[in-house]
Amino acid sequence: MNDFIDAFVSSIPIFTQGLLNTLTLTGLTLFFSVFLGLIVLALKVSKYRVLNWIASTYLAIVRGIPLIALLFVIYFGIVSIIRVDAFTAATIGLSIHSSAYMAEIFRSGLSSVPKGQTEAARSLGMNKLATLRKVVGPQALRVVIPALVNQSIIALKDSSVAAFITVEELFLTSQRIAAATFEPLTYYTIVSLYYLVVVGVMTIFAHRVERHYEKRG
Amino acid sequence: MTESRVRIRAAEKRFGDNVVLNKIDFDVGKGEVAVLIGPSGAGKSTLLRCINGLERLTAGSVEIDGEQLEYKEKSLNHIREQVGMVFQQFNLFPHLTALENITLAPQMVSKKTAKEAKEKGIALLESVGLADKINAYPSSLSGGQQQRVAIARALAMDPKLMLFDEPTSALDPELVGEVLQVMRKLADEGMTMVVVTHEMRFARQVADRVVLLSDGVIAEQGTPEEVLDHPTSTRGMSFLTQLQAELKDMEEDENK
Numbered sequence: 461m462n463d464f465i466d467a468f469v470s471s472i473p474i475f476t477q478g479l480l481n482t483l484t485l486t487g488l489t490l491f492f493s494v495f496l497g498l499i500v501l502a503l504k505v506s507k508y509r510v511l512n513w514i515a516s517t518y519l520a521i522v523r524g525i526p527l528i529a530l531l532f533v534i535y536f537g538i539v540s541i542i543r544v545d546a547f548t549a550a551t552i553g554l555s556i557h558s559s560a561y562m563a564e565i566f567r568s569g570l571s572s573v574p575k576g577q578t579e580a581a582r583s584l585g586m587n588k589l590a591t592l593r594k595v596v597g598p599q600a601l602r603v604v605i606p607a608l609v610n611q612s613i614i615a616l617k618d619s620s621v622a623a624f625i626t627v628e629e630l631f632l633t634s635q636r637i638a639a640a641t642f643e644p645l646t647y648y649t650i651v652s653l654y655y656l657v658v659v660g661v662m663t664i665f666a667h668r669v670e671r672h673y674e675k676r677g
Numbered sequence: 678m679t680e681s682r683v684r685i686r687a688a689e690k691r692f693g694d695n696v697v698l699n700k701i702d703f704d705v706g707k708g709e710v711a712v713l714i715g716p717s718g719a720g721k722s723t724l725l726r727c728i729n730g731l732e733r734l735t736a737g738s739v740e741i742d743g744e745q746l747e748y749k750e751k752s753l754n755h756i757r758e759q760v761g762m763v764f765q766q767f768n769l770f771p772h773l774t775a776l777e778n779i780t781l782a783p784q785m786v787s788k789k790t791a792k793e794a795k796e797k798g799i800a801l802l803e804s805v806g807l808a809d810k811i812n813a814y815p816s817s818l819s820g821g822q823q824q825r826v827a828i829a830r831a832l833a834m835d836p837k838l839m840l841f842d843e844p845t846s847a848l849d850p851e852l853v854g855e856v857l858q859v860m861r862k863l864a865d866e867g868m869t870m871v872v873v874t875h876e877m878r879f880a881r882q883v884a885d886r887v888v889l890l891s892d893g894v895i896a897e898q899g900t901p902e903e904v905l906d907h908p909t910s911t912r913g914m915s916f917l918t919q920l921q922a923e924l925k926d927m928e929e930d931e932n933k
Contacts, residue, residue: 579731580768580827584782584834585758587750594781598772 467646468653471637478633479654485550485629486616492555493615497562504567515563522560527621530557535625550622558615565607569600602673609666613659620655630654681740682707682838682869683728688737690723690893697723699893700737705838710870712880714904715890716916721873724890725840728871729753729760741838758786761831765843767823769815769830775802776811779830787834794833801829805859821852825859832863839863841872877920881905889913 503515522530534556535549544552573596581591623632634651638644683705690698697720705711713721726732728739730746730753739746746756770778779801780794789797802808805825815823824844831839841860845853857879864870864883874880880887880901887904889897889912896912897904908914 574768576764576766576768577770580762580764580770581782582753583729583731583757583760583762584830585754585786586782587754590785594785595770599770602772 478630482629485619488551489554489615493558493562496559500563501566519560527557531625546626550627561611565604569604572603573599680706684740686738689735691735708867709885710864711886712884713873713888719890720893721890725842725873729757759837761836761839763827763841763844765846767827769823771815774812775826779833783833805829820848821855824856838869843873
Protein backbone atom coordinates (compact mmCIF):
# COMPACT_ATOMS: atom_id res chain seq x y z
CA MET A 461 0.00 0.00 0.00
CA ASN A 462 2.84 2.37 0.84
CA ASP A 463 4.41 1.66 -2.51
CA PHE A 464 1.14 2.62 -4.18
CA ILE A 465 0.90 5.88 -2.27
CA ASP A 466 4.53 6.68 -3.13
CA ALA A 467 3.83 5.96 -6.78
CA PHE A 468 0.72 8.11 -6.68
CA VAL A 469 2.41 11.07 -5.03
CA SER A 470 5.56 10.99 -7.14
CA SER A 471 3.54 10.80 -10.38
CA ILE A 472 1.33 13.77 -9.55
CA PRO A 473 3.38 16.33 -11.57
CA ILE A 474 3.32 14.16 -14.70
CA PHE A 475 -0.35 13.30 -14.38
CA THR A 476 -1.28 16.94 -13.75
CA GLN A 477 -0.18 17.89 -17.26
CA GLY A 478 -2.15 14.94 -18.66
CA LEU A 479 -5.20 15.89 -16.60
CA LEU A 480 -5.07 19.48 -17.87
CA ASN A 481 -4.94 18.23 -21.46
CA THR A 482 -7.83 15.86 -20.82
CA LEU A 483 -9.94 18.62 -19.30
CA THR A 484 -9.12 21.03 -22.13
CA LEU A 485 -9.92 18.39 -24.73
CA THR A 486 -13.21 17.52 -22.99
CA GLY A 487 -14.15 21.18 -22.56
CA LEU A 488 -13.54 21.96 -26.22
CA THR A 489 -15.39 18.80 -27.25
CA LEU A 490 -18.43 19.78 -25.19
CA PHE A 491 -18.42 23.32 -26.54
CA PHE A 492 -18.16 22.34 -30.19
CA SER A 493 -20.50 19.34 -29.89
CA VAL A 494 -23.26 21.47 -28.32
CA PHE A 495 -22.77 23.97 -31.15
CA LEU A 496 -22.72 21.26 -33.84
CA GLY A 497 -25.58 19.39 -32.18
CA LEU A 498 -27.78 22.49 -32.29
CA ILE A 499 -27.01 22.99 -35.97
CA VAL A 500 -27.84 19.35 -36.73
CA LEU A 501 -31.07 19.70 -34.74
CA ALA A 502 -32.01 22.86 -36.64
CA LEU A 503 -31.50 20.99 -39.92
CA LYS A 504 -33.43 18.03 -38.60
CA VAL A 505 -36.54 20.05 -37.65
CA SER A 506 -36.33 22.42 -40.62
CA LYS A 507 -39.21 22.45 -43.06
CA TYR A 508 -36.89 21.74 -45.98
CA ARG A 509 -36.68 18.07 -46.89
CA VAL A 510 -33.11 18.30 -48.17
CA LEU A 511 -31.89 19.66 -44.85
CA ASN A 512 -33.77 16.94 -42.92
CA TRP A 513 -32.09 14.39 -45.12
CA ILE A 514 -28.62 15.87 -44.58
CA ALA A 515 -29.13 15.80 -40.80
CA SER A 516 -30.42 12.22 -40.80
CA THR A 517 -27.52 11.03 -42.93
CA TYR A 518 -25.01 12.80 -40.67
CA LEU A 519 -26.54 11.19 -37.58
CA ALA A 520 -26.63 7.73 -39.15
CA ILE A 521 -22.98 7.93 -40.21
CA VAL A 522 -21.65 9.38 -36.96
CA ARG A 523 -23.57 6.93 -34.79
CA GLY A 524 -22.61 4.02 -36.99
CA ILE A 525 -18.84 4.51 -36.79
CA PRO A 526 -16.80 3.57 -33.71
CA LEU A 527 -15.12 6.59 -32.13
CA ILE A 528 -11.65 5.16 -32.62
CA ALA A 529 -12.26 4.58 -36.32
CA LEU A 530 -13.54 8.15 -36.68
CA LEU A 531 -10.43 9.53 -34.95
CA PHE A 532 -8.11 7.45 -37.15
CA VAL A 533 -9.90 8.54 -40.31
CA ILE A 534 -9.59 12.18 -39.29
CA TYR A 535 -6.03 12.04 -37.96
CA PHE A 536 -4.38 9.81 -40.53
CA GLY A 537 -6.73 10.83 -43.32
CA ILE A 538 -6.68 14.59 -42.90
CA VAL A 539 -3.01 14.72 -41.95
CA SER A 540 -2.22 13.42 -45.41
CA ILE A 541 -4.07 16.38 -46.97
CA ILE A 542 -3.63 19.34 -44.59
CA ARG A 543 -1.36 19.34 -41.57
CA VAL A 544 -3.26 19.17 -38.32
CA ASP A 545 -1.74 18.27 -34.98
CA ALA A 546 -3.07 15.33 -32.98
CA PHE A 547 -4.83 17.53 -30.43
CA THR A 548 -6.81 19.38 -33.12
CA ALA A 549 -7.70 16.12 -34.86
CA ALA A 550 -8.91 14.66 -31.55
CA THR A 551 -11.00 17.75 -30.83
CA ILE A 552 -12.63 17.53 -34.25
CA GLY A 553 -13.29 13.79 -33.99
CA LEU A 554 -14.62 13.84 -30.44
CA SER A 555 -16.83 16.84 -31.21
CA ILE A 556 -18.35 15.18 -34.26
CA HIS A 557 -18.90 11.96 -32.32
CA SER A 558 -20.53 13.72 -29.38
CA SER A 559 -22.61 16.09 -31.53
CA ALA A 560 -24.85 13.25 -32.72
CA TYR A 561 -25.81 12.49 -29.13
CA MET A 562 -26.16 16.17 -28.26
CA ALA A 563 -28.58 16.66 -31.15
CA GLU A 564 -30.67 13.75 -29.92
CA ILE A 565 -30.66 15.09 -26.35
CA PHE A 566 -31.80 18.55 -27.46
CA ARG A 567 -34.47 17.06 -29.71
CA SER A 568 -35.91 15.04 -26.84
CA GLY A 569 -35.85 18.17 -24.68
CA LEU A 570 -37.78 20.21 -27.22
CA SER A 571 -40.38 17.51 -27.77
CA SER A 572 -40.88 17.20 -24.00
CA VAL A 573 -42.35 20.72 -23.88
CA PRO A 574 -46.14 20.52 -24.39
CA LYS A 575 -47.52 22.00 -27.60
CA GLY A 576 -49.78 24.27 -25.54
CA GLN A 577 -46.71 26.23 -24.43
CA THR A 578 -45.86 27.17 -28.01
CA GLU A 579 -49.50 27.94 -28.75
CA ALA A 580 -49.77 30.20 -25.70
CA ALA A 581 -46.62 32.12 -26.60
CA ARG A 582 -47.54 32.42 -30.28
CA SER A 583 -51.09 33.55 -29.36
CA LEU A 584 -49.53 36.46 -27.51
CA GLY A 585 -47.91 37.58 -30.76
CA MET A 586 -44.43 36.28 -29.89
CA ASN A 587 -42.46 35.23 -32.97
CA LYS A 588 -40.80 31.84 -33.37
CA LEU A 589 -37.42 32.95 -32.09
CA ALA A 590 -38.82 34.70 -29.00
CA THR A 591 -40.96 31.63 -28.26
CA LEU A 592 -37.92 29.40 -28.46
CA ARG A 593 -35.69 31.69 -26.38
CA LYS A 594 -38.11 32.62 -23.64
CA VAL A 595 -40.64 29.81 -23.39
CA VAL A 596 -39.68 26.50 -25.01
CA GLY A 597 -35.89 26.69 -24.68
CA PRO A 598 -35.70 27.26 -20.90
CA GLN A 599 -38.17 24.46 -20.25
CA ALA A 600 -36.37 22.08 -22.60
CA LEU A 601 -33.05 22.91 -20.95
CA ARG A 602 -34.33 21.92 -17.52
CA VAL A 603 -35.42 18.57 -18.86
CA VAL A 604 -32.13 17.83 -20.61
CA ILE A 605 -29.73 18.78 -17.81
CA PRO A 606 -29.37 15.20 -16.48
CA ALA A 607 -28.81 13.87 -20.00
CA LEU A 608 -26.31 16.66 -20.73
CA VAL A 609 -24.33 15.83 -17.60
CA ASN A 610 -24.37 12.18 -18.57
CA GLN A 611 -23.12 13.03 -22.05
CA SER A 612 -20.39 15.23 -20.55
CA ILE A 613 -19.21 12.32 -18.42
CA ILE A 614 -19.18 10.08 -21.48
CA ALA A 615 -17.24 12.73 -23.41
CA LEU A 616 -14.66 12.93 -20.62
CA LYS A 617 -14.11 9.18 -20.64
CA ASP A 618 -14.20 9.01 -24.44
CA SER A 619 -11.39 11.56 -24.60
CA SER A 620 -9.06 8.75 -23.47
CA VAL A 621 -9.33 7.31 -26.98
CA ALA A 622 -7.28 10.32 -28.14
CA ALA A 623 -4.29 8.52 -26.60
CA PHE A 624 -4.26 6.27 -29.66
CA ILE A 625 -3.53 9.19 -31.94
CA THR A 626 -0.74 10.38 -29.62
CA VAL A 627 -2.53 13.17 -27.72
CA GLU A 628 -0.67 13.65 -24.42
CA GLU A 629 -3.74 13.33 -22.21
CA LEU A 630 -4.31 11.36 -19.01
CA PHE A 631 -4.50 7.89 -20.46
CA LEU A 632 -1.42 8.21 -22.69
CA THR A 633 0.45 9.49 -19.66
CA SER A 634 -0.44 6.35 -17.73
CA GLN A 635 0.55 4.15 -20.68
CA ARG A 636 3.96 5.84 -20.87
CA ILE A 637 4.66 5.47 -17.14
CA ALA A 638 3.35 1.90 -17.04
CA ALA A 639 5.64 0.94 -19.91
CA ALA A 640 8.65 2.66 -18.37
CA THR A 641 8.22 1.23 -14.86
CA PHE A 642 6.75 -2.19 -15.77
CA GLU A 643 4.00 -1.52 -13.23
CA PRO A 644 0.81 -1.51 -15.32
CA LEU A 645 -1.50 -2.39 -12.42
CA THR A 646 -0.30 0.54 -10.30
CA TYR A 647 -0.48 3.22 -12.98
CA TYR A 648 -3.67 2.11 -14.69
CA THR A 649 -5.30 2.08 -11.24
CA ILE A 650 -3.97 5.58 -10.57
CA VAL A 651 -5.25 6.92 -13.89
CA SER A 652 -8.65 5.34 -13.20
CA LEU A 653 -8.74 7.21 -9.89
CA TYR A 654 -8.16 10.49 -11.71
CA TYR A 655 -11.11 9.84 -14.02
CA LEU A 656 -13.25 8.73 -11.09
CA VAL A 657 -12.57 11.93 -9.15
CA VAL A 658 -13.34 14.21 -12.09
CA VAL A 659 -16.56 12.32 -12.84
CA GLY A 660 -17.46 12.53 -9.13
CA VAL A 661 -16.99 16.31 -9.12
CA MET A 662 -19.11 16.63 -12.27
CA THR A 663 -21.87 14.54 -10.71
CA ILE A 664 -21.97 16.61 -7.53
CA PHE A 665 -22.10 19.78 -9.59
CA ALA A 666 -24.94 18.31 -11.66
CA HIS A 667 -26.98 17.50 -8.56
CA ARG A 668 -26.55 21.10 -7.41
CA VAL A 669 -27.84 22.43 -10.72
CA GLU A 670 -30.79 20.04 -10.74
CA ARG A 671 -31.76 20.98 -7.22
CA HIS A 672 -31.54 24.66 -8.11
CA TYR A 673 -34.15 24.13 -10.82
CA GLU A 674 -36.34 21.83 -8.73
CA LYS A 675 -36.76 24.58 -6.16
CA ARG A 676 -38.65 26.66 -8.68
CA GLY A 677 -41.13 23.86 -9.06
CA MET B 678 -70.72 45.94 -41.85
CA THR B 679 -67.75 48.03 -40.72
CA GLU B 680 -68.85 47.37 -37.14
CA SER B 681 -67.67 43.75 -37.35
CA ARG B 682 -64.69 42.97 -35.20
CA VAL B 683 -64.48 39.44 -36.53
CA ARG B 684 -65.62 38.61 -40.02
CA ILE B 685 -65.38 35.04 -41.21
CA ARG B 686 -66.52 34.08 -44.67
CA ALA B 687 -67.01 30.59 -46.14
CA ALA B 688 -64.65 29.08 -43.58
CA GLU B 689 -63.79 25.55 -44.44
CA LYS B 690 -61.50 23.28 -42.48
CA ARG B 691 -60.83 19.68 -43.35
CA PHE B 692 -58.45 17.06 -42.06
CA GLY B 693 -58.19 14.73 -45.04
CA ASP B 694 -61.75 13.67 -45.86
CA ASN B 695 -63.04 14.81 -42.50
CA VAL B 696 -64.83 18.15 -42.84
CA VAL B 697 -64.68 19.96 -39.50
CA LEU B 698 -65.97 23.36 -40.63
CA ASN B 699 -68.27 23.44 -43.62
CA LYS B 700 -68.42 26.89 -45.26
CA ILE B 701 -69.20 28.88 -42.14
CA ASP B 702 -70.01 32.61 -42.16
CA PHE B 703 -69.55 34.09 -38.73
CA ASP B 704 -69.39 37.68 -37.50
CA VAL B 705 -68.78 39.20 -34.11
CA GLY B 706 -69.62 42.86 -33.58
CA LYS B 707 -67.58 45.28 -31.51
CA GLY B 708 -68.30 44.77 -27.83
CA GLU B 709 -70.34 41.69 -28.52
CA VAL B 710 -70.09 38.51 -26.47
CA ALA B 711 -70.67 35.48 -28.66
CA VAL B 712 -70.88 32.07 -27.03
CA LEU B 713 -70.26 28.97 -29.13
CA ILE B 714 -72.04 25.86 -27.96
CA GLY B 715 -72.66 22.47 -29.44
CA PRO B 716 -71.91 18.78 -29.06
CA SER B 717 -68.26 17.74 -28.87
CA GLY B 718 -66.69 17.37 -32.29
CA ALA B 719 -68.97 20.03 -33.73
CA GLY B 720 -66.01 22.27 -34.60
CA LYS B 721 -66.40 24.93 -31.88
CA SER B 722 -62.77 24.95 -30.80
CA THR B 723 -61.56 24.66 -34.37
CA LEU B 724 -63.58 27.72 -35.39
CA LEU B 725 -62.22 29.64 -32.40
CA ARG B 726 -58.63 28.63 -33.17
CA CYS B 727 -59.05 29.74 -36.78
CA ILE B 728 -59.74 33.28 -35.61
CA ASN B 729 -56.13 33.81 -34.46
CA GLY B 730 -54.61 31.42 -36.97
CA LEU B 731 -53.67 28.61 -34.56
CA GLU B 732 -55.56 26.47 -37.06
CA ARG B 733 -55.38 27.22 -40.75
CA LEU B 734 -58.53 27.32 -42.79
CA THR B 735 -58.53 25.06 -45.83
CA ALA B 736 -60.62 27.69 -47.62
CA GLY B 737 -62.39 30.94 -46.76
CA SER B 738 -61.22 34.06 -44.97
CA VAL B 739 -60.85 35.63 -41.54
CA GLU B 740 -60.75 39.38 -40.95
CA ILE B 741 -60.15 41.21 -37.70
CA ASP B 742 -61.31 44.83 -37.90
CA GLY B 743 -61.07 44.59 -41.66
CA GLU B 744 -57.52 43.24 -41.61
CA GLN B 745 -57.27 40.00 -43.50
CA LEU B 746 -55.48 37.14 -41.71
CA GLU B 747 -52.77 35.66 -43.90
CA TYR B 748 -50.78 32.61 -42.97
CA LYS B 749 -47.47 34.41 -42.93
CA GLU B 750 -45.37 35.03 -39.86
CA LYS B 751 -45.81 38.80 -40.01
CA SER B 752 -49.58 38.81 -40.48
CA LEU B 753 -50.12 36.11 -37.87
CA ASN B 754 -48.04 37.96 -35.28
CA HIS B 755 -49.78 41.25 -35.99
CA ILE B 756 -53.27 39.73 -35.65
CA ARG B 757 -52.31 37.80 -32.52
CA GLU B 758 -51.00 40.93 -30.81
CA GLN B 759 -54.57 42.20 -30.91
CA VAL B 760 -56.35 38.97 -30.08
CA GLY B 761 -56.04 37.42 -26.62
CA MET B 762 -56.55 33.71 -26.14
CA VAL B 763 -57.36 31.66 -23.05
CA PHE B 764 -56.95 27.89 -23.16
CA GLN B 765 -58.68 24.98 -21.48
CA GLN B 766 -55.35 23.81 -20.01
CA PHE B 767 -54.30 27.37 -18.97
CA ASN B 768 -50.85 26.90 -20.60
CA LEU B 769 -49.10 29.20 -18.17
CA PHE B 770 -45.31 29.19 -18.52
CA PRO B 771 -44.24 26.97 -15.60
CA HIS B 772 -40.70 28.40 -15.35
CA LEU B 773 -41.97 31.94 -14.81
CA THR B 774 -43.81 33.53 -11.88
CA ALA B 775 -47.38 34.78 -12.25
CA LEU B 776 -46.10 38.31 -12.86
CA GLU B 777 -43.38 37.19 -15.29
CA ASN B 778 -45.99 35.22 -17.24
CA ILE B 779 -47.88 38.46 -17.72
CA THR B 780 -44.96 40.79 -18.44
CA LEU B 781 -43.15 38.58 -20.96
CA ALA B 782 -45.15 39.33 -24.11
CA PRO B 783 -45.56 43.08 -23.53
CA GLN B 784 -41.77 43.33 -23.27
CA MET B 785 -40.96 40.97 -26.15
CA VAL B 786 -43.72 42.01 -28.54
CA SER B 787 -44.95 45.50 -27.63
CA LYS B 788 -41.45 46.64 -26.58
CA LYS B 789 -42.69 47.95 -23.26
CA THR B 790 -40.03 48.68 -20.67
CA ALA B 791 -39.72 46.26 -17.76
CA LYS B 792 -41.13 48.92 -15.45
CA GLU B 793 -44.20 49.64 -17.58
CA ALA B 794 -44.90 45.95 -18.04
CA LYS B 795 -44.53 45.29 -14.34
CA GLU B 796 -46.85 48.10 -13.27
CA LYS B 797 -49.48 46.92 -15.69
CA GLY B 798 -48.98 43.28 -14.67
CA ILE B 799 -49.49 44.07 -11.00
CA ALA B 800 -52.64 46.06 -11.79
CA LEU B 801 -53.99 43.18 -13.86
CA LEU B 802 -53.26 40.62 -11.15
CA GLU B 803 -55.12 42.86 -8.73
CA SER B 804 -58.08 43.07 -11.07
CA VAL B 805 -58.36 39.28 -11.21
CA GLY B 806 -58.05 39.06 -7.44
CA LEU B 807 -54.51 37.67 -7.27
CA ALA B 808 -52.51 40.59 -5.92
CA ASP B 809 -50.94 38.28 -3.33
CA LYS B 810 -49.73 35.77 -5.93
CA ILE B 811 -47.39 38.03 -7.89
CA ASN B 812 -44.28 35.94 -7.21
CA ALA B 813 -45.96 32.54 -7.13
CA TYR B 814 -45.02 29.91 -9.70
CA PRO B 815 -47.94 28.30 -11.57
CA SER B 816 -47.36 24.92 -9.90
CA SER B 817 -48.26 26.46 -6.53
CA LEU B 818 -51.56 27.90 -7.82
CA SER B 819 -54.95 26.22 -8.03
CA GLY B 820 -56.53 25.67 -11.43
CA GLY B 821 -58.85 28.61 -10.96
CA GLN B 822 -55.97 30.87 -9.99
CA GLN B 823 -53.89 29.69 -12.95
CA GLN B 824 -56.73 30.43 -15.33
CA ARG B 825 -57.16 33.90 -13.87
CA VAL B 826 -53.43 34.56 -14.38
CA ALA B 827 -53.84 33.29 -17.95
CA ILE B 828 -56.65 35.78 -18.53
CA ALA B 829 -54.52 38.58 -17.08
CA ARG B 830 -51.64 37.49 -19.33
CA ALA B 831 -53.84 37.82 -22.41
CA LEU B 832 -55.19 41.19 -21.26
CA ALA B 833 -51.67 42.57 -20.81
CA MET B 834 -51.43 42.91 -24.59
CA ASP B 835 -54.47 45.25 -24.62
CA PRO B 836 -56.39 42.97 -26.98
CA LYS B 837 -59.47 44.20 -28.79
CA LEU B 838 -60.84 40.69 -28.87
CA MET B 839 -60.62 37.81 -26.39
CA LEU B 840 -61.03 34.15 -27.32
CA PHE B 841 -61.88 31.61 -24.63
CA ASP B 842 -61.51 27.92 -25.45
CA GLU B 843 -63.49 26.00 -22.82
CA PRO B 844 -61.85 28.04 -20.06
CA THR B 845 -63.55 26.20 -17.19
CA SER B 846 -63.64 22.63 -18.53
CA ALA B 847 -60.43 21.56 -16.80
CA LEU B 848 -61.42 23.05 -13.45
CA ASP B 849 -62.85 21.41 -10.36
CA PRO B 850 -66.50 22.46 -10.06
CA GLU B 851 -65.90 24.68 -7.03
CA LEU B 852 -63.29 26.71 -8.96
CA VAL B 853 -65.44 27.42 -12.02
CA GLY B 854 -67.23 30.39 -10.43
CA GLU B 855 -64.15 32.52 -9.81
CA VAL B 856 -63.10 32.27 -13.47
CA LEU B 857 -66.58 32.98 -14.82
CA GLN B 858 -66.78 35.99 -12.53
CA VAL B 859 -63.63 37.47 -14.09
CA MET B 860 -65.03 36.82 -17.56
CA ARG B 861 -68.36 38.39 -16.65
CA LYS B 862 -66.56 41.51 -15.43
CA LEU B 863 -64.64 41.67 -18.67
CA ALA B 864 -67.87 41.43 -20.67
CA ASP B 865 -69.42 44.18 -18.57
CA GLU B 866 -66.46 46.41 -19.36
CA GLY B 867 -67.28 46.07 -23.05
CA MET B 868 -64.66 43.53 -24.21
CA THR B 869 -65.47 41.74 -27.43
CA MET B 870 -65.44 38.05 -26.61
CA VAL B 871 -65.88 34.71 -28.32
CA VAL B 872 -66.36 31.93 -25.80
CA VAL B 873 -66.53 28.19 -26.34
CA THR B 874 -68.14 26.74 -23.25
CA HIS B 875 -70.45 24.16 -21.77
CA GLU B 876 -71.53 26.55 -19.02
CA MET B 877 -75.13 27.22 -20.05
CA ARG B 878 -75.79 29.54 -17.15
CA PHE B 879 -72.89 31.73 -18.27
CA ALA B 880 -74.22 31.68 -21.83
CA ARG B 881 -77.64 32.70 -20.62
CA GLN B 882 -76.43 35.53 -18.41
CA VAL B 883 -73.55 36.99 -20.38
CA ALA B 884 -73.95 36.15 -24.05
CA ASP B 885 -75.35 38.69 -26.47
CA ARG B 886 -75.59 35.89 -28.96
CA VAL B 887 -75.49 32.13 -28.68
CA VAL B 888 -74.22 30.19 -31.68
CA LEU B 889 -74.99 26.51 -31.89
CA LEU B 890 -72.53 24.54 -33.99
CA SER B 891 -73.28 21.05 -35.12
CA ASP B 892 -71.43 18.89 -37.65
CA GLY B 893 -69.35 21.82 -38.84
CA VAL B 894 -72.21 24.19 -39.60
CA ILE B 895 -74.04 26.86 -37.63
CA ALA B 896 -77.30 25.09 -36.83
CA GLU B 897 -78.83 27.99 -35.00
CA GLN B 898 -77.96 31.40 -33.59
CA GLY B 899 -79.70 34.19 -31.76
CA THR B 900 -80.27 35.50 -28.25
CA PRO B 901 -79.75 32.98 -25.42
CA GLU B 902 -83.55 32.67 -25.03
CA GLU B 903 -84.08 31.97 -28.70
CA VAL B 904 -81.41 29.29 -28.95
CA LEU B 905 -81.58 27.70 -25.52
CA ASP B 906 -85.32 27.85 -24.89
CA HIS B 907 -86.97 27.88 -28.30
CA PRO B 908 -84.71 26.19 -30.81
CA THR B 909 -86.24 25.88 -34.25
CA SER B 910 -83.83 23.51 -35.99
CA THR B 911 -83.89 19.77 -35.44
CA ARG B 912 -80.21 19.88 -34.48
CA GLY B 913 -80.95 22.63 -31.98
CA MET B 914 -83.79 20.68 -30.46
CA SER B 915 -81.81 17.46 -30.16
CA PHE B 916 -78.90 19.31 -28.53
CA LEU B 917 -81.31 20.91 -26.09
CA THR B 918 -82.85 17.56 -25.23
CA GLN B 919 -79.37 16.18 -24.65
CA LEU B 920 -78.49 19.13 -22.42
CA GLN B 921 -81.61 18.70 -20.36
CA ALA B 922 -80.84 15.01 -19.91
CA GLU B 923 -77.35 15.91 -18.71
CA LEU B 924 -78.69 18.51 -16.32
CA LYS B 925 -81.10 15.95 -14.92
CA ASP B 926 -78.24 13.49 -14.42
CA MET B 927 -76.23 16.14 -12.60
CA GLU B 928 -79.13 16.97 -10.32
CA GLU B 929 -79.64 13.32 -9.54
CA ASP B 930 -75.93 13.00 -8.74
CA GLU B 931 -76.17 15.96 -6.41
CA ASN B 932 -79.21 14.51 -4.68
CA LYS B 933 -77.46 11.24 -3.95
